[in-house]
Amino acid sequence: MVKLRQPMDVPQILLSVLFLSVMIIACVWIVQPFILGFAWAGTVVIATWPLMLRLQQILWGRRSLAVLVMTLLLILLLVIPVALLVNSLVDNSAPLVHWLSSGQMTLPDLAWLNSVPMVGAKLYAGWHNLVDSGGSAIMAKLRPYIGTTTTWFIGQAAHIGRFMMHCALMLLFAALLYWRGERVAQGFRHFATRLASSRGDAAVVLAAQAIRAVALGVVVTALVQGILGGVGIAIAGIQYATILTVVMVLSCLVQLGPLPVLIPCIIWLYWSGDTTWGTVLLVWSCVVGTLDNVIRPVLIRMGADLPMVLILSGVIGGLIAFGMIGLFIGPVVLAVSWRLFYAWVQESPAPHKPVDEVIENVADEQQKAK
Structure with missing residues (x-):
């Protein structure tokens, strides 16, 4: 007996795909602020998971104590040093950014080249010939880009509030992943x-x-x-x-x-x-x-x-x-x-045929196709 194939319900399929897409987009939109913190925590937990298991064995097999110790270690060895480094970078970079962004940046004189034996005077003269023939003009053109680029890099570190939020989320997610990692x-x-x-x-x-x-x-x-x-x-x-x-x-x-x-x-x-x-x-x-x-x-x-x-x-x-x-x-x-x-x-196994043989096979197939 031949079974008739049921006709496809195209509207149902399209609506199902649309509904699933909307749900996925909505879920991603909701958890978007936590994605980076969770990814960072996952990386840290996966890298330090063997250490956590060893601590659990030392601490009488209690997972809670091991999670507490690992969280404290993350705060002392990772979060605090990185946060202090970023904060100090922002505080100490203001004079550098101002100098790069201002018009006071010029090519160095390199007067110490004169003290180099035998070739020092020639090197000094050649350097100043390069500067006089257009080095200052080149520096004037590069100065805005250098200042903008440096400001952008410092600006990435200047979002201390957002960075500390991700650090807090990382600690929270790391503790949860340590607790229920398996x-x-x-x-x-x-x-x-x-x-x-x-x-x-x-x-x-x-x-x-x-x-x-x-x-x-x-x-x-x-x-x-x-x-x-x-x-x-x-x-x-x-x-x-x-x-x-x-x-x-x-x-x-x-x-x-x-x-x-x-x-x-x-x-x-x-x-x-x-x-x-x-x-x-x-x-x-x-x-x-x-x-x-x-x-x-x-x-x-x-x-x-x-x-x-x-x-x-x-x-x-x-x-x-x-x-x-x-x-x-x-x-x-x-x-x-x-x-x-x-x-x-x-x-898939790697190809072992010579290149000439592969080219001949392709040419033969093309001839047969004609």
Whole structure:
């Protein structure tokens, strides 16, 4: 007996899709103020989950005590230092922004070139020939853009109220995730399994590994190197130590290390005649510059080697899109996407045929089609 196919109720399907779309948009709209705080908390909790379980074992198996200790550690080691760093950056950057935005910024004279043996006079004359032939005009054209760019970067850190709100939300969500972490993880895995069966479950596990790899291997290493380098700069008496510390953290996040900031400071100390602190900072820079070779292998153990371009794009794009919090969220989002994309590509075997053979096959198929 042939069964007749029921006709499709197109209006019902369209209205169902419209209703679901409206509900999803409404839900996203409602939870939008909490998305960044929850994403930050999720990153922190996933990265520190093994530490929380170890604390729970030490504290007589009581989850409440472990959650309390982890929350206090987050306040002392993450929230307070970052908040003080941002606040100090805003306070100390006003003179720098005023100087860059004003018309007083000119190219340096570089009179010290005359003291360079043999070639110093020629270098000094060549530099001033460049300045006289149009260097001042170039500086006048670049000055507005430099001032605007610097003001924008400082403005990202100036939203202290919004940043502190996200910090408070992060602490709240982190405490909740620590308390019910297993249930939340099971819920995500169940939802992913419902969407894509075992592949969805594998995607969630890979995403968690990528988050832990970036949070520990990239962000924590950058913060440790940047803060230690900033301490050395401040003790050595370099001005604008806070701003240089922030630049150093950014440099470490994009995998350039702290040396692009520390080396000019060392040169400046030696050039100004302060050889004692210059030597101290030189030794300290050697320690801080090689610290990532010790910290990163300990923190990142799942072998998630991420391309430098990916981390650089995540840091800069996250800063532009989300402000200071984007420094932590941007690399994580791109790392998760990269791991999932890489796993999906690896499901198919790589091509082994020579290029000439592939081209001949394509040409044969085109001839047959004609």
